[in-house]
Amino acid sequence: MSRRHNFCAGPAALPLPVLNRARDELLEWAGVGASVMEVSHRSGEFVAVAEAAEASLRRLLNISDDYAVLFLQGGASTQFAAVPLNLSQPGQSVDQVVTGQWSKKALQEGRRFADVRVAANSAEQNFFVVPPQDVWQTHADSAYLHYCPNETIGGLEFGFVPEVSTPLVADMSSTILSRPLDVDRFGVIYAGAQKNIGPAGLCLAIVRRDLLGRSREETPAMLDWQVAADNDSMYNTPPTFAIYLAGLVFEWLEELGGLNEMAATNQKKASTLYGVIDGSDFYHNPVERQSRSLMNVPFTLVDAALDAAFLKGAEAADLLNLKGHRSVGGMRASLYNAVEQTSVEVLCDFMKDFERRYG
Numbered sequence: 001m002s003r004r005h006n007f008c009a010g011p012a013a014l015p016l017p018v019l020n021r022a023r024d025e026l027l028e029w030a031g032v033g034a035s036v037m038e039v040s041h042r043s044g045e046f047v048a049v050a051e052a053a054e055a056s057l058r059r060l061l062n063i064s065d066d067y068a069v070l071f072l073q074g075g076a077s078t079q080f081a082a083v084p085l086n087l088s089q090p091g092q093s094v095d096q097v098v099t100g101q102w103s104k105k106a107l108q109e110g111r112r113f114a115d116v117r118v119a120a121n122s123a124e125q126n127f128f129v130v131p132p133q134d135v136w137q138t139h140a141d142s143a144y145l146h147y148c149p150n151e152t153i154g155g156l157e158f159g160f161v162p163e164v165s166t167p168l169v170a171d172m173s174s175t176i177l178s179r180p181l182d183v184d185r186f187g188v189i190y191a192g193a194q195k196n197i198g199p200a201g202l203c204l205a206i207v208r209r210d211l212l213g214r215s216r217e218e219t220p221a222m223l224d225w226q227v228a229a230d231n232d233s234m235y236n237t238p239p240t241f242a243i244y245l246a247g248l249v250f251e252w253l254e255e256l257g258g259l260n261e262m263a264a265t266n267q268k269k270a271s272t273l274y275g276v277i278d279g280s281d282f283y284h285n286p287v288e289r290q291s292r293s294l295m296n297v298p299f300t301l302v303d304a305a306l307d308a309a310f311l312k313g314a315e316a317a318d319l320l321n322l323k324g325h326r327s328v329g330g331m332r333a334s335l336y337n338a339v340e341q342t343s344v345e346v347l348c349d350f351m352k353d354f355e356r357r358y359g
């Protein structure tokens with residue numbers, strides 16, 4: 001078998017033990033003589049899988065009964081519309097913070113449904129900084145404040161949880177489960193699965209129950225969190241295989257010791273890579289130090305003309321998916337939970353060697 005070091009930003013690497021288990025169970029699962037993809041979502045066996053996945057997630061993130069856990073579809077992007085439809089009435093104002101490409105997309109979608117007031121925007125600083133909260137303009141009469149704690153493309157991460165009087169809504173697609181989280185500080189957390197959870201298409205939402213039942217009259221049933229909550233995320237046929245796999249990932253995290261353990265591992269991976277970048281004049285990361293992402297590390301080479309040679313050499317060294325996002329250029333290494341320290345070390349060795357040869 002030749003699995004290579006995968007730094008893809010998403011869909012991202014999955015833990016090998018999880019993939020092995022899914023392979024072992026693929027044809028014959030849970031003693032039913034069929035795969036998990038081939039049975040009713042209402043069957044006892046599958047309902048047990050969905051319940052176990054939710055229970056495991058609740059333990060990992062210490063989610064209280066005040067919150068509903070929803071397995072939704074359409075990725076995180078669908079929630080850009082679901083958030084205003086569920087939490088605001090027509091004409092009502094909402095606050096949004098813009099710190100990169102994803103919060104910008106959320107803003108564009110938000111504007112289709114709500115009167116969006118931009119509380120802060122770091123576009124003028126190329127999204128290399130997180131505006132400190134004391135310069136934000138928030139409004140107590142807004143329906144909520146939306147932000148993106150980790151900007152996957154820019155590699156920018158908030159070092160603080162905003163303090164607001166309105167419900168706090170966070171797109172945590174690329175940071176959820178990377179470390180412990182104080183769920184109680186949020187009204188709604190949502191995350192597309194393909195970074196730290198499981199296969200693409202699935203989206204997890206953690207919704208404070210008092211925020212359910214506020215949706216607009218015209219909200220499609222499939223976007224209405226209350227409908228999902230009332231139907232245990234099975235209003236229609238859920239993405240059963242994705243939920244099953246997410247459950248295996250949660251189990252894997254628990255076996256590893258949970259999110260404190262993961263935080264330490266992730267910290268180490270990130271500091272290994274940032275150490276190489278900062279220790280050279282050849283590589284550069286433009287993000288202000290205190291706002292650098294643990295999960296997504298963009299970097300440029302001193303001369304962009306070397307990018308192609310870097311990527312070619314990386315590929316030959318079994319280092320995959322390092323090309324930066326088209327809007328940023330350069331390179332990006334995503335260091336999600338399933339990426340191991342050894343992979344980061346192979347990458348760092350390659351970078352040092354490349355610098356020696358081309359620097």
Ligand SMILES: *Cc1c(COP(=O)(O)O)cnc(C)c1O
Pocket residue numbers: 010074075076077078102148150151152171172173174192193195201
């Ligand atoms: C990947 C990502 C998304 C988009 O997720 P989809 O599942 O493709 O809709 C949204 N927000 C953030 C922060 C992401 O990293």
